[in-house]
Amino acid sequence: MFPKELNPFYRPKSDFGYTPPVALLFQAPVKLLLYHTYHLLTYFRSSPKPNSQTPIRVVCISDTHNHIPENVPDGDLLIHAGDMTNDGSVAEVQRQIDWLASLPHKEIVVISGNHDTFLDPRTRPSLSEEQRSGILDWGRVHYLQHRRLSLTIRVEPRDAEARTPLLAAEQSERRIRIYGAPQIPACGPESVHAFQYPRGQDAWSKTVPEDIDILITHTPPKYHLDLSIPKGVGCEHLLAEVTRVKPTLHVFGHVHWGAGQTVVWWNRAHEAYVRGLSIESRWTRGLLNPKLWWNVVKVACRGIQELLWDRVWGGQSPNTIMVNAAQMYGNTGELGNAIQVVDI
Template sequence: MVLELFNPFHRPKDDFEPTPFAALLFQAPVKLLLYHAYHLITYLRSTPTPSKLPIRVVCISDTHTNIPEDVPPGDILIHAGDLTNDGSVAEIQRQIDWLVSLPHKEIIVISGNHDTYLDPRTRSSLSDEERRGNLDWKRVHYLQHRRLSLTISTEPTPDNTHAASASASSRTPLLAAEGRNQRRIRIYGAPQIPACGPMNVHAFQYPRGQDAWSETVPEDTDILITHTPPKYHLDLSLPQGMGCEHLQEEVSRVKPTLHVFGHVHWGAGKTVVWWDKAHDAYVQGLATPSKYTHGLLNPRLWWNVVRVLYRGIRELLWDRVWGGQSANTIMVNAAQMHGNTGKLGNPVQVVDI
């Protein structure tokens, strides 16, 4: 037992715990190289330029009945699910009451798998006392496979006041501006996740591998809110990933400006996904089966490593030298829970779009 605890090659029994680096180096060395090459190139690229009329989006998720001490101000506050542990009416209502006490102009919430009451299929697993009462969402926008359009009053940035007028009169493929000091933002929220626990207890689950996403997100979505990550993005990507591959394909199709999620606590953070050939090679490489030789003799896997390096460096030079930017999505894993410790510890993520 003692040897097992200190064995660097031992994989955790919990799929939501990270696999030690030494174990990954042994089990998936080529994928580990692919993963770090892609993320190094992504890190070196510039960040997307916010609109001339920026909107500040504050992102949280996975509070599990806890209340973060310091939530920064902003225009929109998003909670991407798992407000509670047990999912009772009383637990959900306490989180709603806390959220509406915050000063943000708009507050948007989706469910997580722990918010049991919100899924009619799992509600019966709660006791009569846990189901007692009615939820009062107050000024919170609750999205459950639902679209929301908001008009947000904004102020031009100090050095872009004159440019703001031109920006407001034109519609980009991702954002629509209405008037000089207003922007319309289209938001879509959906809670479903690949199964990770009992289907009659954990809310909004579907069998892992099933496609629950294709053609479900409106094409003009600016902000997408889900509980699960898209596979391989702010996810426990190695050795296999806990996110959903079908959601990844749907996000690639829609290309929202911002995608907010949680669920995988260890994936918390923020990144930019550039929808280019390097990204295609990254996803295809990590999805390539590599069992017996751990990928060392798999030509398809090595070819994707080469593609990530070649395409990624080309895109990096185009970005940094010529100032070009391909289509992109800012992705935020907003989980507040630090790993599986039961305690909050991850920073609140703030994005200007």
């Protein structure tokens, strides 16, 4: 009997389960090559240029599921991207709100996740009368549910050499525009899991304002920090909306195994990456699919061109920093992923 890590026939019990690399190599070898080619070339790109000499430090968390992370880093803005709770009762949600409100960050912004049942009127009846009794007190926490928020945040240069009187006078405040929305492709019973829509349905087009700096969703955009192989569990319509808007920062969670951060450069290498992963691999595992191989070649060629343009000439394509802020480590029920910090 093969151990799970070496069994090429291994299939996770759910779409949100982890598939070992050996199994992926057997199930989707060309897509695995495409994935690693794209991410290797992205890794060597330089970091995005900050929007200001006094960047806002954003601390990103998600999927705490009633737990309280220790040692939350300091920052100007704290974002929680949903699944604060397990059962979604008023008492569970309020405990998480009280903990968030106690943190020292200047501003705190929260959206819901599919486990935060009470916050969706459609799933609220699944709770017992005791679980849904009471009124939530959000205090200083900003709750976004298909809502836009503008914040003025006072920031100081973190580089001691940059703290000149002129800079302090001119850039002591930053205006940040945020949009948050909780909806996700269906992943469980509609009566229990909040804010779901049928997988494949477009619940995103033209919903996100064009002038935002930060987008907060619970679901990932498809193929990005998302268990991308073999098929991805994020939303393709959200990806199209993020491509249209191109926010500076996109924070999400939901897929615990996808935790981390990456920079998406909106260029032709990225287009080929998404197009290649979208191709269905059947019994040939993609080995005999010329369209899939052609997208591997495009990712390599376009990615090298973009890398040279970046590293040699200092050019940068439009970009978005994407953060999967899930704290829950896989399906263990315990926190284990690093808290993500981004300066924008």
